[in-house]
Amino acid sequence: MYRYDEFDRAFLAERTAQFRDQVARRLAGDLSEDEFKPLRLMNGLYLQLHAYMLRIAVPYGTLSSVQMRRLADVAERWDRGYGHFTTRQNIQLNWIRLEDAPDIMAALAEVEMHGIQTSGNCIRNVTADQYAGVAADEIEDPRIWAEILRQWSTNHPEFSFLPRKFKIAVTGAEFDRAAIRVHDIGLRMRRDPGGAAGFEVVVGGGLGRTPLVGRTIRDFLPKDDLLGYLEAVMRVYNALGRRDNLYKSRIKILVHDVGAEEMGRLVDAEFRAIQADGGVALDPDLVRRIQDHFAPPAYASAPADPDAVRALERADPAFARWVATNTAAHREPGHAIVNLSLKPHGRPPGDATAAEMRAVADMAERWSLGEIRVAHEQNLVLPHVRRADLPAVWRAAQEIGFATPNIGLLTDIIACPGLDYCALATARSIPVAERLADRFRDLDRLHAIGPFRINISGCINACGHHHVGHVGLLGVDKNGEEFYQITLGGNSDNDTAIGRIVGPAVSSAEVVDAIERLVETYVAIREEGETFLETCRRVGNGPFKESIYAAA
Amino acid sequence: MPLLKGGHAVADAWVHLDDAEPLPPDGVAVTVSGERWERERAVLLARAAPVGVRLGNGAPVEPLAADLPRLGLIALHFPKFSDGRAYSQARRLRRAGYRGELRATGNVLQDQLLLMARVGFDAFQMAASDAERRWQAAVGAYAHFYQPRRTVA
Ligand code: SF4
Numbered sequence: 001m002y003r004y005d006e007f008d009r010a011f012l013a014e015r016t017a018q019f020r021d022q023v024a025r026r027l028a029g030d031l032s033e034d035e036f037k038p039l040r041l042m043n044g045l046y047l048q049l050h051a052y053m054l055r056i057a058v059p060y061g062t063l064s065s066v067q068m069r070r071l072a073d074v075a076e077r078w079d080r081g082y083g084h085f086t087t088r089q090n091i092q093l094n095w096i097r098l099e100d101a102p103d104i105m106a107a108l109a110e111v112e113m114h115g116i117q118t119s120g121n122c123i124r125n126v127t128a129d130q131y132a133g134v135a136a137d138e139i140e141d142p143r144i145w146a147e148i149l150r151q152w153s154t155n156h157p158e159f160s161f162l163p164r165k166f167k168i169a170v171t172g173a174e175f176d177r178a179a180i181r182v183h184d185i186g187l188r189m190r191r192d193p194g195g196a197a198g199f200e201v202v203v204g205g206g207l208g209r210t211p212l213v214g215r216t217i218r219d220f221l222p223k224d225d226l227l228g229y230l231e232a233v234m235r236v237y238n239a240l241g242r243r244d245n246l247y248k249s250r251i252k253i254l255v256h257d258v259g260a261e262e263m264g265r266l267v268d269a270e271f272r273a274i275q276a277d278g279g280v281a282l283d284p285d286l287v288r289r290i291q292d293h294f295a296p297p298a299y300a301s302a303p304a305d306p307d308a309v310r311a312l313e314r315a316d317p318a319f320a321r322w323v324a325t326n327t328a329a330h331r332e333p334g335h336a337i338v339n340l341s342l343k344p345h346g347r348p349p350g351d352a353t354a355a356e357m358r359a360v361a362d363m364a365e366r367w368s369l370g371e372i373r374v375a376h377e378q379n380l381v382l383p384h385v386r387r388a389d390l391p392a393v394w395r396a397a398q399e400i401g402f403a404t405p406n407i408g409l410l411t412d413i414i415a416c417p418g419l420d421y422c423a424l425a426t427a428r429s430i431p432v433a434e435r436l437a438d439r440f441r442d443l444d445r446l447h448a449i450g451p452f453r454i455n456i457s458g459c460i461n462a463c464g465h466h467h468v469g470h471v472g473l474l475g476v477d478k479n480g481e482e483f484y485q486i487t488l489g490g491n492s493d494n495d496t497a498i499g500r501i502v503g504p505a506v507s508s509a510e511v512v513d514a515i516e517r518l519v520e521t522y523v524a525i526r527e528e529g530e531t532f533l534e535t536c537r538r539v540g541n542g543p544f545k546e547s548i549y550a551a552a
Numbered sequence: 553m554p555l556l557k558g559g560h561a562v563a564d565a566w567v568h569l570d571d572a573e574p575l576p577p578d579g580v581a582v583t584v585s586g587e588r589w590e591r592e593r594a595v596l597l598a599r600a601a602p603v604g605v606r607l608g609n610g611a612p613v614e615p616l617a618a619d620l621p622r623l624g625l626i627a628l629h630f631p632k633f634s635d636g637r638a639y640s641q642a643r644r645l646r647r648a649g650y651r652g653e654l655r656a657t658g659n660v661l662q663d664q665l666l667l668m669a670r671v672g673f674d675a676f677q678m679a680a681s682d683a684e685r686r687w688q689a690a691v692g693a694y695a696h697f698y699q700p701r702r703t704v705a
Contacts, residue, residue, distance in 0.1 A: 011696040018693045022663070038634060039663055121634065151698045157670035158643050161636025238640045239612075277647050 001062055001371055002147050002293040004112045011154070015116060016109045019043050020102035027099070042122065042160070044115025045101055049423045052096040055118040056108060060128035060146040060170075061089035061374040065361040068372055070111040072357035078104050083357070085342060085350040087414060087465055088167070089127050089374040090118055094421050116154065121162045123153035123234070129171040129178045130375040133294060134337055134383045136329040139189040139197050141294045142172035145226065148282065148290060152227050159234045163241035163249040166234070167206075170199075179376060181205045181214040181496035182468055184251045185233060190220065198222045203233060203263065204255030207462035211498045212252045215260035217267060225271075228280040232270035236263070297369050297384060302334025306388040318405075321447065322394055325405040330384075338368070338382040338393055339375070340402040341412065345437040347401075348430040349415045350378030359400045367393050377414055379407065410452040410519070411437040414465055418458025418475060419482075425458035427475025427482040427508070432456055435512045440519075449519060451531045455490070468492035470533045471515065472499045482508040486515075488544055489536045502541050502548060514548045521547040554683035556676040557653075559691070561684055566604060566625055575599075583625055586611050597622060604652075609637055613644045620650040628673075630658035639671045646672035665690040670697065 004012070019039075026036040040046075044055040056071070063071075071091060075083045078100045079093040086092055096104065108114055118125055126146040133141040149168060153159070159166075170187040171178040180186025186202035199221045205214025221229055233251075240258075242248045255263045274280060313320040328337040340360060343349050352360070364372045364382055367389045373381035380402070385393055397403035406412045413436060416422065418429030433456055440446055455469025466472030472487035483505035490499030506514050519532075521543055526535045536544070554561040566581045571588050575595070582596075583604035589596065596603045597619070604625030605616065616623070626645060628638035642654055655675040656668050665676060665687060680686055 007696060011694075011698070014694045014696060021689075021693075035633075035661065035663075121636075154698045155667075155694075156699060157667040157697075158639040159636070160667055161634050161639065161664075235640050235643070239610075239637060243635055243637075273647065 001064060002059070002143070002290065005289075008112070012109045012112070012114060015043075015114065015155075016102070016105045019105055023098060023102050038120060038161075040101075041120040042117065043101075043105065044118035045096070045098075046119060047423070048094065048421060050421070051094065052098055052101065053421070054093045054096045054101065054104065054115055055086070056091050056093070056113055056115050057118045057125040058089050058091060058113075058374050059150050060126055060132065060143045061130050061376070062132075062143060063372040063374065064111075065365040065370045065372065067111045067113055068357050068361040068364070070107065070113070072354035072361070074104055074107055075357070076354040077107075082351055082353045084348070084417065085352065085374050085378050085380070087376050087378060087416070087463065088118075088125060089130070089376055090125060091374070092417075094417070119165070120160075121164050121166075122160045123149075123156065123162075123166045123168065126150055126153070127167070127169045127178060127183075127376060129173050129176075130373045130381050131177060131328060131337055131383070132172060132373075133296065134330050134332070134335075135173045135175075135177075136331045137174040138172045138331065139191060140172045142170040142178075142187075142189060144287075144291050144294050145187065145189075145199075145223075146170050147293070148227070148287065149230070151286075152230075159238060162234070162238055163243045164246070164251075166237075166251070168230075176493045176496075177375075179465070179468065179492035179496070182207055182211075182465070182492055183214065185230065186214050187226075192220050196222065199226060201229065201233075203267075204252040204260070205496070206250050206252040207465055207467050208250070209247050209460050209462075210253065210256075211462070211467040212256060213496050213498060214252075215255060215263075217260060217264035224282060225279075227282060228274045229267070229271050231280055232267045232274055235270050236266045240266075296332070299332045299335060299384070300386070302386040302388060304333045304387070306334075309387055309390050312391050319391065319394055321443070322403055322405040323390060325409065325447070326403070326407045327385075327390065332384075334387055336385050336387050336390060338385045338390070338397075339407045340380040340382065340397055341404040341406055342379050342402065343406060343412050343437065344401040344404050345411060345441045346434055348420075349413050349433050352380075356400045356402070359396070360402070363393060363396050377407075377412060379412070405443065406446060408451050408453070409446050410440050410449055410454060411446060413437065413454045413456060414469065415456040416458050416463035418456070418464075422458060422463075424461060425475065426460075426477040427458050427484070429456040429458040429464055429473075429475060432473060432475075432484065432508070432511060436515060439512050439516060449523065449532070451533070452519075454515070456484075465492065466490070467498045468496065469499065470536065471518070473511065474505075476505050478505065484508065484511045486511075486518075486548060488541050489533065491533060500541055502545050504549075506548065517547040517550060518544050554678055554681065555655075556678060556683050556687055557674065559684065559687050566602075568606065568627075581624065583627060586616075589619075590615070593619070606657075607641060609635065611641075613641050613648065616645075617648050620645070620648060620652075623650070623652050625653045625655060625675075626650065627655040627657050627677075630656060630660060630664075633659040633661050633664055639667065642668070642671045642673055662686040662690050666694060670699075 169183040172189040201218040202214035368382035415429040415433040419425035457464035457466040468490040485505040487499030581602040602624035
């Protein structure tokens with residue numbers, strides 16, 4: 001894991017002190033709310049429906065046990081004892097007082113955490129594959145590059161007042177778990193014919209009001225050119241991105257308006273100018289230091305297929321099911337990646353209490369080299385578990401209710417905070433997720449349905465990524481009542497697609513029944529081994545449309 | 553409106569002409585809008601006194617490239633502090649070799665001063681009457697920058 005050096009620590013201490021001063025100036029009336037707003041946003045502090053919300057950055061989704069415990073302490077001391085893990089791999093606290101914010105920042109800084117650039121029109125926290133460094137299908141740990149980008153983009157003098165927020169995602173793996181094609185910039189590591197590693201650069205993806213799949217503007221960018229090239233993308237966007245209309249100001253609109261080819265030309269021209277001026281060369285010492293931080297840990301040798309695990313799988317189908325659903329292949333023999341489901345049936349997706357956070361921190365310390373990941377699907381991951389420890393990990397996860405074997409299944413729902421918390425919402429999302437989870441709580445049925453992703457957003461801003469859910473639900477308001485628009489066929493991995501709207505929105509009272517009928521239709525018409533997404537692609541919306549709008 | 557240079561409030565030695573205002577006799581340092589510069593470039597370059605341009609917020613900097621050695625002042629505008637286009641204009645001007653005064657005008661606030669200085673601004677037109685104190689507070693807020701010293705060799 002990356003650990004701060006003296007420089008990082010000194011930088012954060014300055015920022016923490018500066019924020020304390022800014023809050024004091026605001027409380028004293030020296031700063032107007034208008035002037036203060038961008039400053040607090042640069043530190044992740046939003047004003048929401050009921051209170052301030054603090055979004056804390058979890059760089060590329062990696063947390064230590066020590067950090068997780070501190071998050072629990074902060075949630076307990078200054079909030080209501082729980083936090084919400086988001087689709088951006090961050091954590092949000094929903095009940096913050098402005099007066100407390102400087103102390104919270106100081107408490108976070110002690111464990112190398114902060115809320116810097118988790119909001120505002122700047123380059124946001126860089127996200128990465130949650131299996132980074134341990135995935136079996138990986139070229140290189142993408143967090144090396146995510147960390148370089150974190151440093152480069154932190155308090156960037158030129159790119160702190162962009163037309164709009166800017167999100168970068170990076171993956172080093174063949175299979176895209178980081179949804180890179182729905183980010184402002186998506187980076188996918190690949191090799192050139194000579195075997196050198198570099199990046200495919202995708203720009204202009206995004207969801208929200210105008211969902212667009214990102215376009216590749218560079219098939220292969222050598223690693224050493226990464227910062228110079230991204231600086232070129234940012235400069236072109238900062239100069240040309242629209243600022244007259246909030247909804248047209250993301251880079252996706254620029255790319256859409258000028259076309260991907262022209263965008264590529266503009267970026268190339270700027271990149272050449274940067275290179276002619278000496279380029280943005282990476283400091284090789286720094287790169288080496290960062291690489292060292294992410295060097296694979298020294299794993300103790302472990303049996304690939306421990307007898308005790310085999311025996312328990314045979315004896316206890318619940319354990320076998322959990323292993324099959326909630327663990328993933330690890331690059332190191334005898335190890336597994338364990339997903340902790342933050343979607344226990346009947347709980348808001350992504351929420352964890354302080355006690356649960358501490359329990360996860362303990363589990364990570366005991367069985368995962370003290371390391372935890374946050375997945376954009378709003379689950380937690382223990383990345384370094386010995387297979388022999390799986391029974392113990394399973395029991396510990398059960399104790400805190402994080403062992404529901406539903407990773408990648410219908411009740412592994414992604415949902416934004418919605419009207420329960422969010423000032424922009426038009427409808428609730430969490431209660432719908434809870435009702436769906438309740439309806440499909442039968443595990444045999446859940447597993448018989450197979451891979452299935454439902455994403456729910458409480459408004460058109462699409463924080464729940466509904467466009468890329470296999471089934472997407474978008475909350476809309478119809479004469480003061482909550483309705484849900486349904487989209488089908490969305491996907492955020494290798495063949496990213498935006499879901500197609502199926503028809504008129506359905507009422508809150510009907511939406512769970514409608515989804516159930518849709519699922520039944522799928523089960524009835526699927527071909528052998530076909531997932532919902534595959535069936536959806538084969539038959540289109542037609543049969544599902546009929547079932548959704550069939551009279552109950 | 554204090555004008556800050558080198559951390560001190562100084563008198564503005566320039567006359568900023570509207571597009572319709574007649575040129576004063578040579579000897580007076582003037583700035584004109586980017587449009588007027590394009591129209592009257594030859595006349596302005598013929599003057600012995602320093603000349604400057606107030607470049608429009610969305611305007612590209614490339615058309616000025618040939619004139620940069622002759623310009624004594626380029627003013628870039630922040631219509632709102634949150635409109636960051638002038639940061640990139642400043643960066644591009646410095647990269648193109650501009651060495652004259654680069655002045656930030658408009659909604660120039662304490663908390664952005666350091667960012668502006670880091671992309672190449674060296675003069676700041678501020679509305680706040682205590683601009684010097686604000687400058688001190690702004691430059692004192694940090695000594696650690698990731699760019700360019702850190703990630704860039
Ligand atoms: S999608 Fe809308 S309701 Fe949901 S969190 Fe985003 S802004 Fe709020």
